Amino acid sequence: MDIQNYMQTLGRQARAASRLLAAASSEAKNTALLAMAADIRARAATLLAANAQDLEAARRSGLEPSMIDRLTLTEKGVEAIAIGLEQVAALPDPVGEITDVKRRPSGIQVGKMRVPLGVIGIIYEARPNVTADAAALCLKSGNAAILRGGSEALHCNQAIAECVRNGLAAAGLPEHAVQVVDTTDRAAVGALITMPEFVDVIVPRGGKGLIERISRESRVPVIKHLDGNCHVYVDDEADPARIVPIVENSKTQRYGTCNTAESLLVSRTVADLCLPAIGTMLAGKGVEMRACPESLALLTEAGIAADKLVAATEQDWSEEYLGPIIAVKIVAGLDEAIEHINTYSSGHTESILTENYTNAMRFLREVDSASVMVNASTRFADGFEYGLGAEIGISTDKIHARGPVGLEGLTSQKWIVFGNGEIRR
Amino acid sequence: MDIQNYMQTLGRQARAASRLLAAASSEAKNTALLAMAADIRARAATLLAANAQDLEAARRSGLEPSMIDRLTLTEKGVEAIAIGLEQVAALPDPVGEITDVKRRPSGIQVGKMRVPLGVIGIIYEARPNVTADAAALCLKSGNAAILRGGSEALHCNQAIAECVRNGLAAAGLPEHAVQVVDTTDRAAVGALITMPEFVDVIVPRGGKGLIERISRESRVPVIKHLDGNCHVYVDDEADPARIVPIVENSKTQRYGTCNTAESLLVSRTVADLCLPAIGTMLAGKGVEMRACPESLALLTEAGIAADKLVAATEQDWSEEYLGPIIAVKIVAGLDEAIEHINTYSSGHTESILTENYTNAMRFLREVDSASVMVNASTRFADGFEYGLGAEIGISTDKIHARGPVGLEGLTSQKWIVFGNGEIRR
Structure with a gap:
């Protein structure tokens, strides 16, 4: 597989999907999230089997116990994923909120509208639940997502990805709204963080070394969390x-x-x-x-x-x-x-x-x-x-979002002007 | 001069000054801005002489007429700089604003406080007025600034920098709150954009080529404006x-x-x-x-x-x-x-x-x-x-600040918690 090409295709598809998602109704997004939760529950056995396959490979390759622990999905874990999706569906939709509208001396009324960032790339370790959590938060905030999970969780991630796709289809939302990278090639990460034309922000989750490397090499803004001292x-x-x-x-x-x-x-x-x-x-x-x-x-x-x-x-x-x-x-x-x-x-x-x-x-x-x-x-x-309902991570950066990042942190505000034919003097 | 060393020193000094600035009162910041305005007026002849020196060198080196135009400072231009400083003094101080405080089920009250970003590096072309404008906006928003203007305006920039320093001194604010890079060596830009330990955000202002290069090479978040199509x-x-x-x-x-x-x-x-x-x-x-x-x-x-x-x-x-x-x-x-x-x-x-x-x-x-x-x-x-009072630029980025960036765009919000001895269950 030509990784560069593959990732460019995902990027192009995500960008196109993001345009549609930005205009999607709250109802459609919630319908998709609830359908995903139902599908996760319905396919619990498939998810557990995929996870078992990942676990066996991980044990064979001598993955350390703490990593095996994180990788393990239980029946309770599957239920928790489904509940997480339902919780995000229940949160208020941040997109479209209009605030601070003021009339200016020129006559125009200027305010702000909350809008999705566009396409979010998430790079994380072998934790199956993150695939569903991240997909849910990006979708609800109107962003297209490209998810790149730890290679040890590939089978389980792909099984969850199928539930996500089914949920999107059930709500009539674009199939490329959430894409899970289907390769364990590490070059995929390098490609994902150097496509500013297709990706608006990168959220790395994992060890400090990974996050530092991504921050150093990314050509896309990064929302990151390094240490918690x-x-x-x-x-x-x-x-x-x-x-x-x-x-x-x-x-x-x-x-x-x-x-x-x-x-x-x-x-x-x-x-x-x-x-x-x-x-x-x-x-x-x-x-x-x-x-x-x-x-x-x-x-x-x-x-x-x-x-x-x-x-x-x-x-x-x-x-x-x-x-x-x-x-x-x-x-x-x-x-x-x-x-x-x-x-x-x-x-x-x-x-x-x-x-x-x-x-x-x-x-x-x-x-x-x-x-x-x-x-x-x-x-x-x-x-x-803090009452955000869910979080994609905790930022220790100083621009954009600090601390726990929820739905609002995955949006920004654009300026809107309600005019009445005004021209500038 | 060892540019790397020199820039590191500016960075270290800016970081130290930023701590003090973040806690500075609105009164001290306004006093400094008004003192700068007064000093700009008092030294008008010195500024014009320094500008004449820059203009002569620029003409000798065959700078194109449109650049000469931007570089030129007139008596009216000096007055405009002073008025600009006074206008920023008159704007409300964004720092310390507390919003959205809500009581949570645990008993804690959680809200947000607006705070400076820290240290802002500004890279701009040979426009003398930007030195004063940028200094004013950074100071008012509680940020330390490192300013790197076009080399063609070096003398005039240094003359304005002296007025800025005098204003800071008059208000008892740290002398390194605003530092103007005192070298025309281009390596200074490369150093400024690769010191994340000392610089929190870079604002490049100038031609598209410059901005693209800075965005590509910066290891610090960039608030930038590329095209206006x-x-x-x-x-x-x-x-x-x-x-x-x-x-x-x-x-x-x-x-x-x-x-x-x-x-x-x-x-x-x-x-x-x-x-x-x-x-x-x-x-x-x-x-x-x-x-x-x-x-x-x-x-x-x-x-x-x-x-x-x-x-x-x-x-x-x-x-x-x-x-x-x-x-x-x-x-x-x-x-x-x-x-x-x-x-x-x-x-x-x-x-x-x-x-x-x-x-x-x-x-x-x-x-x-x-x-x-x-x-x-x-x-x-x-x-x-839009009623921002002044702007440091217009962002075409999607995270942090979009569109015209005023004082608020040079700040971010941290979370604050008013507790009553709560512990997490």
Whole structure:
């Protein structure tokens, strides 16, 4: 197969479909989503068989257990995919929303209309559910999608793709509205990210290495999420009753998520009071603390088990552990906390614990991250928790969309002018 | 000079300054802008002398007259720069605006806060006024700026840069908030667009070749404007009294601007009625028509001078003439008009002339351009006409900001969470 040619064909087809999709009614899009959900349920056995085929090949090729885990589709997983499609159908359609219409001195009325981006290329790992989720979000937001999933999930992805196509057909929507790349050749990714004439935005999901490479080589704008090095800062005037629960939830509710706290900053004036309790909780949960000299001394003195305490290195301030480890640093106060976060954070999510109004507002304004919180767990940084209904990813970029990206993040606004024959003087 | 090193230093300084600027008060920013305006006026003689130096060098090196024209600064031009700075001072500060705060079932309140992008790199041609305009817009929107103007304007740019620095100092703002690249070495551009660690967005302003090269090579997101191939479509039910005035204004009010119409589409049912009058008006103004076979026959029959009529080639549908030429095509109706525009347009601005409600709404929704208008001249696509107060450029990209980009386009929104000790269940 000539990959370049094949991808160009997908691109051309996607561009043509995107024109029709932009004008599609909410009803047609919802009909398609519900038909997809029904078809997913009806073909559960086919999906599971395709997945079994992928799993066997993966085991034979010695794929590591965590990857096998992600690749595995269960009956419950199939049902979750169907429910996900129905949930997206139930969300309000963002396309066509008209806002901010103002009459200008010239007489024209100027406003904004929310419109799809056009064609979205999504590159992801071997997770079968992403195929359906991404297809649903792109479709509902009026975008054509080209999906390139991990090669280990090829059979299952193609089986899901068939359900998606059936759903599109049932609603009379263009068959090329969602296309799943049908090759494991890696050149397909290179082609997808260098067709600005056919693809408007790339959303890579996966390991940091993959995302960095795609960002570097893409000739199309990328909405991406690199690291989640999230901070909790315990300010001078933190409510003592809230400190341990929020640190505990931010760090230990789940270790592997991008909104998990990886660094704890504590203001010097309250370190004596709160670090022993925090350290006891963390050690009790088996979390290793990579501590600055001052906090190391304080935690040691408080009797925290030595095997849970490690002297932090410079590297620890930037680390995303994705496991039972946390960096701990005592800071002089709010200024140093903000400075530290703006220097080392990946720009994902940070939370201040404080009862001081001015410090809370300064933290919200001055910390340059996608989500900034007061007195809440970093674990809330999530499309569902924020009320987006679903998310295609969490952006750590600064233009277009920051933080959880839902339907709105897959659209932009164009200007519209309601005129009455006006000409410019 | 080691350009790479020099640019890295500017980048590092800009990043540091951007932290302080993001937290700067509106009052400090406005004080700086007004002080800059005062300093520009006070140093008018110095600016004009620096410009004279640039002009002499430009003439010696044989720069073409149109470039010399753009490079020339007059006393009136100096006053216009000062007034521009004062106008930006008078605009509302977009930074810190909090919107869409909603309480979620978990108890947290989630909303959005408008924040600066960070550091903006602006690459432009030899137009002295852009130095002050761009500095003002970046400063007001809380962004640090690195400005790289055309080498032909180096002396004048540096003289303006001094006024900018004086204004910053007068307001106690960081001196590196606005930095003007002080070298004509072209490697400076290459360095500026490949420092994602220091620069958040690049705004190139200039010829298409320059912008294409920057877009291709940039490792930083680019807000750009390529072509302005704008269309006016005369629909079946256009108000006859509005047709000639709007076509005239869209095409002939100014030939060299990006929002000037370059293509005219006319629905077949009204071509007989309106094309002769349009052709007479255009020919009378000395505008050459590159016409499709059908319109060519019609215009010839109507007695339009043969030297104003040329048979259109495929190339004409994509052309941005920036002069007294317009492409003319008769189409079957709205569907073909939308199809033609979405195929050939540069995505800048299109206008439909119609009294038909459904056609107007379909055109607004289905035409995929940054500005879409009903019954108005394309010449209104402009930051001032839209009420933005000022513009840094007009984007033909689809993500982040489309169309005229003002202060808001130089910001983005982060998520903020007002919590009350909530943890995630």
